[in-house]
Amino acid sequence: MALRTNLKRLLNPRLLLASWPWLLLLAAFAVLRISKGALLLDFYAQATRPFWPGSAQREWLQKAQRFEDQRRIALLEAQLQQQQQHQALQLQKGPWLTAAVISRNIQGWWQQLILGAGALEGIRVGAAVTAPGGLLGRVSSVTPSTARVLLLGDPSSRVAVELQGKRGQGILVGDGTSRPRLAFLDKDVEVLPGDVVITSPASTIFPANLIVGVVQKVDFEATPAPEALIQLSAPVKAIDWVRVR
């Protein structure tokens, strides 16, 4: 049979010895795999620099950030004072950085963004990534000039969240769509479609009180505790610049 002869020919030691350049190439690819494409990503970032998104949204983002800061100072001064002690550690992490999205994979088996800023700009693994609207995900790996963002919808994403007003705690579980599932920890939880979901102060990864999304549909029959579908508030499809801290 052709298959057997082919197998026999494959395992011939002389053939293996003679094909050392190909084995060397394979080893190079293995190194590439182990580094998760670090070199390639940096190369990609440089090669596609002319095609990066324009700076209009970035300026808009910075302006929006200033407005947001002013409003917060005016409205939430008292509340901020209370939270200052609690957030002192997180504020020490430094200011928000802005970064361009240079590769986008928001549907399919994995959901990730590649940002055009990396370790050199001060982005670290585990940093929270947000956009106008709310939380997008967290940085899962960095290279000198790029950062890979694990989006909330990725099947391996798990984030501790709560309903605004300290009502129900839960875990936001990505399931490969743009609407992740919120699994509540408590059996009797008061939740209605339209409730706002924010990151939990119990989370060690994310700063507390970042807006994540809105409850769209609740399933009270789910075991062991109710579950809800969350409509994320940051439109990941349309976003070219993000904020990282």
Place this chain on the structure above:
Amino acid sequence: MAIVLDRSRALFATGLLVFLLTLANPSLVQLNGIPPCWVVLWLLPWAVVEGPAAGATAGIAMGLLLDALQGSNLSSVPVLALLGFWWGQFQKARRPLERSTTLGLLALLGTLLLNGSYALQLYWRAEFSRAAWQTTLAQTLLTALIAPVMCSLLVLFWRRISPQYLQPRSPQ
């Protein structure tokens, strides 16, 4: 010597193209937000022309490349190596592969297998993708649609620069 150099240059150029297409994910070539499986489209013609050993090797290399480009630790190496080896068996096919729709069918089955392996790995990791069927269908359809056009051209291209298909030069 010149032929070998040409082929390695072509390998490098097409490999670079696969890498750029996979990362850049152009919205022109998407079905419901899902891109075609560029790796399968590259691997099929290469394996069909070069045989099982080169096919499996290229499958491993392309699998490692694809794994490097995504953060989750799903692996495509075993399936792509297997596909490269399987498609290499068609090297000795008597019918002219490049003129038939067989290439499309092979690409369809290959993409189906690759997506199936992703689903299986997610299942083993106790994770879950509600869009699994949607992703699989969209990617399989789009890949199989492009394959007959692109792969037949690539088959002809690889045959042209493959030493085993070159006519021996007549003495003078």
